[in-house]
Amino acid sequence: MKLDTLWRLGAWLAASLPNRCLLCHLSIPAEHTGLCDTCLASTLYQGPVCLGCGRGLLQESGFCGSCQRADTLAVVAPASYHHGLGSVIAAIKHRQQLAPLDVLCLLLWQRAHRLSLLGLIQLPQVLVPVPLHPKRQRSRGFNQAWLIAAELARYSGLPLDDNLVSRCLDTRPQEGLDGKARRRNLANAFSLNRPCPWQRIALVDDVVTTGATAREIAALFRGSGVAVQVWCLARAEAPGLLSEVLPD
Template sequence: MPHFVKRIWPQSALRIMRLGYQLGTRWLAGSLPNRCLLCHQSIPIPETGICIVCLQSGLYHGPICLGCGKSMQIEVDYCGECQKRQPRKVVAPCSYHQGLGAWVGAIKYQGQLAALPVLCRALVARIKLLEQQGLITLPQAIVPVPLHPKRLQQRGFNQAWLIAHELSQLLQLPLVSEGLTRQQDTRPQAGLSGAQRRRNLHDAFMLADDFVFQRIALVDDVVTTGTTVSEIARLFEARYVHVQVWCLARAEAPGLLDDVDAV
């Protein structure tokens, strides 16, 4: 196959995916009953998914450590324990176990896409707040966690790509999905121990040699133990690319919840 065809095809596929997503979300907004998924009360058009009351009840209120997710008294980036080791920053609008995590999971497992736009806007609000406070810097590009082609065919969509696309539109940042690929069709992470997850994902991802960005946000739907994003982030950090993680919900203290189902 000519070299130029290989370079053009991913861009063409990306445009088709974007068009399909835009048409699909418009159809969804116009066809579903405009009721909150949680309380089932009516939601004013054009909003869909989760009403403002239920949304606010599930979001973080107050400072959260960007390392372990624990609540804090003052708005700083890390708690005292995380300050010692400066872990990778994870930005999320709510807790996976105590907030709206069940509906984030419904996006992936039940195709409940009506919840996606409102949760993405909540994440963007969190990102902008942290940027204004000087706790994070906006990246040069947004990179979604990839699915293996076989898994993508089975599910029909990559929820991380849908989230990244929405964030890209809201923040006016480039979405880059061509350079990072999943080369192994690994078994699902749910039910595995921490050590099993790490073995399961060993060498599962590959980063192209011509990746040019130096600061990225790695996007996934949820972060629980952090095994998936850590495996990918190491590929970037080996090339001196700064990585922060954005997700719709996170577990408190990733790495300490090895008995809870993971990303």
């Protein structure tokens, strides 16, 4: 059986099955996509978090003291990767389970918009998806960061620029590597295709763990006055960090 026939058969089978939440597996209304309201609400941040490290804060203030001193990149995410979304995001990336993508992107845009209204971030002028190496993209068939950026562009009205940054090295996957190994793995992995015409950009990815990818790309803009922030579906902060609530 040909691959395209198998794909169509799989799509037909998925469409014929009852619509169920990917987390609790209970039936959900047809208009919902991938996650029930209860599971979705349980995955979201329940209080303010530091945009730099993901640590819990007593009130919305952007960055904790340590991240303010370190001039850390702002990471905008609606939820913690460890609060249920890990398996959902992994399924988007590795099994092409795209059902929850729409609602997660909407929540990400709502989070960014709220932070801008609070004066904690300045909205970017453009969305830049973190690129895959062409070999990796051919193997996977799509770039999940591009899909996320496209949904965000639809909600926000911001333009999408997918020709600004390229991945020039086919590095090994980041999963399973510690922070130091991630940084070594990504050294010189990205390049700018042309001078950046924007003053504020948002790098878009599915998840941020150590931030090594974002920092490597942000370094390309260092010295040209471009302000970089990161937008992702979930933040994989260090274990236990979110529960260490600190005053601002």
